[in-house]
Structure formats: structure tokens, C-alpha cells
Amino acid sequence: MADPTSERTRPLSPNVQIYRPQLTSVLSIANRITGVVLSGCAVVLVVWLIAAATGPHAYAAVQGAIASWIGQIVLFGATFAFFMHLCGGIRHLVWDTVRGFELRSIYISGWAVVALSVMFTAAVWAVSLCMAGWNR
């Protein structure tokens, strides 16, 4: 496969690797990365629903995979990715109404996205662990 970029020897703009990471740029790419991660989660959702439709054994197998320690780590990451994309997405929807574009607003909403994502993830897992202990 011919790669058009390999033929160029001049540096191309933007030279992202020489820029200091900033909240704005990091959150921008984070919204994309979490979106791609959540696409994978959407596949898991369908597998989970198909397992539920297939029967108790298939459902138990999927539940077992999710309950394993590696499944729990992935689920924790997925929870954070979900809240990151949700909060970041709402921030984008607000921007689409042509509001909050001042530098100060952008940084306030940016840090709000980070803080809320962490808080919601922690809250959901705290409640989940309580529920798991309560139902056992």
C-alpha cells in the first residue's frame, strides 16, 4: 500500500509532537479516543444482549467474563471513557450553540469535564460495589 506521507521529507504542520500538551488539545483528542473505545463497548453490549437472548448458560458465560478481574478493569476503564465522552460531548453541544468560547470559559468547562468524569466514575463504582455487597 503506497503511503503518501512516506514520500514527503519536509516536516508537516501541525507538528503535534513538539507542542506542549494543553488541556484543550488533550481533551479534544480524549473525546475521540473515548469515542473509539466506546465503539468497542457497543460491540460488547450487543454480545451481552445476544447472550441474554440465547439463554441462561450463554448469559452466565458473558457475565463471568465481565466479573473476572480483567473484565472488571476493562469495565472500569469503560466507565471512565463513558463519562469522559458524555461530559465532553455535552461541552461540545454547548459550543455548538456558540456559547462558552472565551479562553476562560473553555478552561473552566475543560476542568469541569475532567472533575465530573472522575467523580461520576468513582460514584458509580462506589454504588456498584455497595449494591454487589448488599445483593450477595
Next chain:
Amino acid sequence: MNRKRPRSPLGRALGLGSAKDGIQQWWLERVTALALVPLTIWFAASLVAHIGSDYVIFIAWLRTPIVTILMVLLLTALFYHTALGLQVVIEDYVHSGMKIPTLIGIRFGCFALAVAGIFATLRVAFGG
């Protein structure tokens, strides 16, 4: 090029830029995002509420009409949004000959997954 049609004939032939409906994809990504805000929050809250539930309780929950409807809506909006989002990512980063096959693959994959998920949900809802 002229004032009324500020695009080159080549650009038009290659289908680059807006053809008056270029806004549609951008708009639908926002509309599906708006729909997904309540739907995904509902789904996440339901999952947390069902932790520790067994298969029978989960199936009974999924069979309730409102849950079946919301699940179908979630799957529809989710895979529509996923298809549009991944399309933008591919268009931005893939410039090789794989671009078009990947875009087609994403469309096929998202439609197939949405149909499979909706079918599974309805099978649980209407199954014996």
C-alpha cells in the same frame, strides 16, 4: 470557478466538500448525541441497579415494554452515532487506499450490530 459555484470542477467530480447536504452528517451526529444523553444515563443507572441480579430478573426487566422500547432506541441512536463518529475519525487519519473500504466496513458493521442487538432485545421481549 465562479462566484455562484466556488468549487473547482475536479472537486465536484471527486465529491469533495458540501453538496448542500454536507451539514446533514454533522447535524445527525449532534441529534444522536442529544438522544444518547438520557438513553445512556438510563442504561448505566439500570445496570448499576441490576448488579447481583440473576438471569431471570434481568430477562423480566428487559421484557417490560418501556425497557424494550428504550433499549431499541438506545441501540439505534448508539450505532448511528458510532457510525458517524468513526467515519470522521477514518476521514481524518486514513488517507491510503484503505479509506473507502474502511468507511464501507464501518457502515456495514454498525448496521449489522444494531440489527443484531435489536433482534436479540425483541427476541427476549417476544420470546416464550
